[in-house]
Amino acid sequence: MSKDQAIVASQRVADILAERILSGDLAPGARIKQDELAEELETSRIPVRDALRMLEARGLVTMRANAGARVTSLTRRDLEVSYEIRERIEPLLLADSVPHLTDEDIADLRGVMDRNEQTDDIDEAIALGREFHWITYRRHNTPLLAQIVERVWDTTQSYRRAYMKLAMGGANEGAGRTHDIEHQLLFDAIAKREVETAQAALVMHIRRTRTALVRYGHLLSGSAGEAIPFPPPVLDAVE
Template sequence: MSQTHPTAPVASQRIAELIRDRILSGQLPPGTRIVQDELAEELDSSRLPVREALRILQSTGLVTLRANHGAWVSSMTLRDCTLSYQMRERLEPLLLAESMPLLTADHFDRLRALQAEIEATDDVEEFLVLDRRLHWLTYQAQDTGQLTHTVARLWDTTQHYRRAFTHLTARERKWITNAEHHLLIQALEDTDSASAQNVLTTHIRRTRLELTHHPAVFA
């Protein structure tokens, strides 16, 4: 009887992370077909770990597997993205509230350093990386399992549209984003949970509402 090679799960996870990075970086935009044989050849891998990696990414919403048609980078309609942002508006303040009591002075120092880097850059890709780090630093003090997993999925599956939107609106929105970040960090330092959650909700809602004015992002 054949046995699964003990390194197969590790290889699958490694390949899944590589594909995920390519999707989140924009190298593989929504609607791109992922050809298993080509990917296996590129990575000098058998097809099995590639297939398992795609299944892992399907479970996170980043990849869509179509019977007899292969794998594709998942795409969203404006309605899909709107619903995802509405979920974020409700779930992220809850995640923030769970993490907030465990934030330390070191967290606040790192948040302010990240915000300084955000204000110093005009590069959209760098901003997206720093913005993600800033928000997830406010959440990471408390790993709430399913809640953290759900929020991470919402961030990942909307990444492409956040990137396209930011390219279109970065200059006009920069001062608003910076102001809201400062308000959020200050509320966290003041241990003002209600204000921190309100700022975060407004921050997410603003992007959702402005996305509706840019339907071309979803073309």
């Protein structure tokens, strides 16, 4: 009873699949075959189907009857809108959480920032960035809102990674630094429990990320920007 050992197969499959998608192991648009997964994870197709549906609920996977499942892919427009959504609703979540954050939470935040300064691995930086924000949301009392926010984070994570690898890879050293400074601003406001200041810092942070991402967007993709229904991946074609 250490934690909650994978109780049901479908949940176990869902966890593994989610990890693969979020880690970038499976890129947006990648086809997911039920048989393959079932055999690899030594289970039947039923739990796999269940898992796919669960991930569809999280927005990570898109299914179409008789046509299989794919890792959800976004158009450039969807990606941009995702950030506009975040800009508008994450301040709500933040305000709901900040007043209840403990000193220990603040210490955790500082810890994440420290770890972030000591790494230059992009994948780790992605994970730490995510951890940072979710600590700030840790004491929320609005599961519904948190669920929506998490969904947007999930579906955009692959693109965020693609962007960062592009942006960092170039001579663009300043980008990461700006990001860190914004986190610092957010942290300071949170540490002082200044909710509105923290909200403002968060909005600025998300907005700047969006504009930066849009500026790189046309480099990332071959997409015209039209809303393409299903099969064609937009960025990061898997093959």
